[in-house]
Amino acid sequence: MNNCIFGRSLPLQASSPTARPAKARPSVPAPSPLPQPPGPFNGAAEGEPGAGAVPNALSGASLPGGWRQRPVSEAGGGRRGRGGRRRRWQRAGTHAAPRPTWPAALPSLAAAATARCPLTSGVSVCCCLFILFLFLSELTGFITTEIVNELYVDDPDKDSGGKIDVSLNISLPNLHCELVGLDIQDEMGRHEVGHIDNSMKIPLNNGVGCRFEGQFSINKVPGNFHVSTHSATAQPQNPDMTHVIHKLSFGDTLQVHNVHGAFNALGGADRLTSNPLASHDYILKIVPTVYEDKSGKQQFSYQYTVANKEYVAYSHTGRIIPAIWFRYDLSPITVKYTERRQPLYRFITTICAIIGGTFTVAGILDSCIFTASEAWKKIQLGKMH
Template sequence: MVFDVRRLDIYRKVPKDLTQPTYTGAVVSIICCVFMLFLFLSELKGFIATEIVNELYVDDPDKNSGGKIDVSLNISLPNLHCDLVGLDIQDEMGRHEVGHIDNSMKVPLNHGYGCRFEGEFTINKVPGNFHVSTHSATAQPQSPDMTHLIHKLAFGEKLQVQNVQGAFNALGGADRLSSNPLASHDYILKIVPTVYEDLSGKQRFSYQYTVANKEYVAYNNITYYNQPVNMSSLSLSRPCRST
């Protein structure tokens, strides 16, 4: 007589005609399948999700910048004629430009009584300031009205990436239209480099900044003090004074 090895099977099948489905078994089966599907989708979402990692550098990460920072400025002065509006730049390296006009545009507002100034320029990575004023005008007005609305002030490359939080345009939307028309406005900026690297390894170099401002009645201008972080020691440099 031949020995049947199937006798050793401990996972024997029950004949189908001896089984009986129940509502309880169906409910348990459905719950288990839904739970397993939920676990699978959760793990899949976690696997394909993009992770944003923040790191702090103690050196300027953009080695190809040449010691320069790109600036993009867009501001409206609804009560100051475009012939009077100018951009001045100065810093501790001896740069002093009055009426900087490269890569800039003036758009008349309020039937020519106001002006919208848009400009792109570079500043050195040293303490300094740039300001919108009437210094470059041929004839100085008696009482220029410097009330304004800042649409954009940003540094470095433009980041068109969703879900990236940061103070890349901290002054965007700053409204000084109800300020004293005879007042000057100073904005003290502390600029910090920011690197965004996507999944392909491509890097974009931008800058975030914090701002403090003061308003006072004096010779009229709008000054932005560049107060960058000293990247070798992470200490704050003092800004130079406006003229």
């Protein structure tokens, strides 16, 4: 019988059809040396003596008794042939399929890489977008100044001498300026009628009305200040106390947009439709407020709550002259606002945690998706076969 290797016919020793190999490993007759073309399977390439030797000539060839011979490189088993190679014997049709060489495996590797590439790319894009979103969120929080408030019992402005600055701006459109005056009194015995320091009267409606603007100080004790005609030399018969309050504030004016407090709670109060002969009582609860910026500079202001009532007062002598009363009392609780910004080390730590955690989760997710995809492919191939 002949065996074809590289397109050449190689004569093999014929054997009887009834011949059977012994239990021991049979000896194989050496093939006749033939000239071989240059290549990786000649004797010289395998390191065997003699350029004409063909150690692989019978690899996979049918031998007497249905045996095949193939070279093996693993230790143990088979007979060692020339050049230190071992030969193992198997019956024809029972040997395992040879493993694909590197050039033959390239298409399968490329197919696996192509199948995995879309999954990896999709997960990577999602991770990058997620990291970008979290990074911008943290950057915005780092740049933005945070306002923290707290409450405590204390007098924050101890250097004020026990005084509170007041700013009042009110219009009385139906009362002449010579009749308008400001009176101040408190529980410390202060009683001042017709206060004129740091005040100004502006005529309205061709002198029919008046706008009063004034800045003054009050003591840090319960008391009141009121706009009335008490300081006028001649009292009007029917004074009209309808009014509009433009501004009433205590302490420093805070120019801070992030702090929303009742620093001018009566600003815009309109009582033009009220009874002209009625008195107006505004009961104020003043709350000390401190604002501290990032540099540590403090501003002292006051918020207040307000309740009001309107009435016409009478006594045994007749109707009492109406007035606009501002009765105040101070709260022992102080509100403090402090500007704070997130420390740089905390921002860096958060960014590192975001990146590391996102990539860790992305790796686990990518592995799970790819494993599920491969399992699904195997199931589909099994159904097809």
